[in-house]
Amino acid sequence: MIALLQRVSHASVSVAGETVGQIERGLLVFVGLETHDGADQAKRLLERILNYRVFEDEDGMMVYGGFADFGTLQKYFEDNNIEILSSGFDRIPTTTKELTEEQQEDVNKLLEKLEEDDDVQNVFHTMA
Numbered sequence: 001m002i003a004l005l006q007r008v009s010h011a012s013v014s015v016a017g018e019t020v021g022q023i024e025r026g027l028l029v030f031v032g033l034e035t036h037d038g039a040d041q042a043k044r045l046l047e048r049i050l051n052y053r054v055f056e057d058e059d060g061m062m063v064y065g066g067f068a069d070f071g072t073l074q075k076y077f078e079d080n081n082i083e084i085l086s087s088g089f090d091r092i093p094t095t096t097k098e099l100t101e102e103q104q105e106d107v108n109k110l111l112e113k114l115e116e117d118d119d120v121q122n123v124f125h126t127m128a
Helices: 039-051 067-079 101-116
Strands: 002-008 011-015 018-023 026-032 053-057 060-064
Touching: 002 039
Parallel strands: none
Antiparallel strands: 002 026, 011 018, 053 060
């Protein structure tokens, strides 16, 4: 099972000459199925698709995907002659921790000290 996400200005799906679905500007998802694909594969693919984040501005498009999809995304862009201006890896927490105002101040002080250290490249946290 595989999916291809494509940004479109409009798209429609027709069955026997009748339009059964359509969208204006957005993301179109093509899904390829094989006979041995089952509900578990569909669920994993759906979770991956729903976790993609696509943002567009005057400078271009920013795509967020799962770490496991990084190579697939890069290959798609290269195969379609889409210039990659930069790429990177960010940790985006799926769960966060609520802190009191006092705890937040303490954690923010620690984060500032870590970010000031020349030996520290990245700082990640799950603070809400």
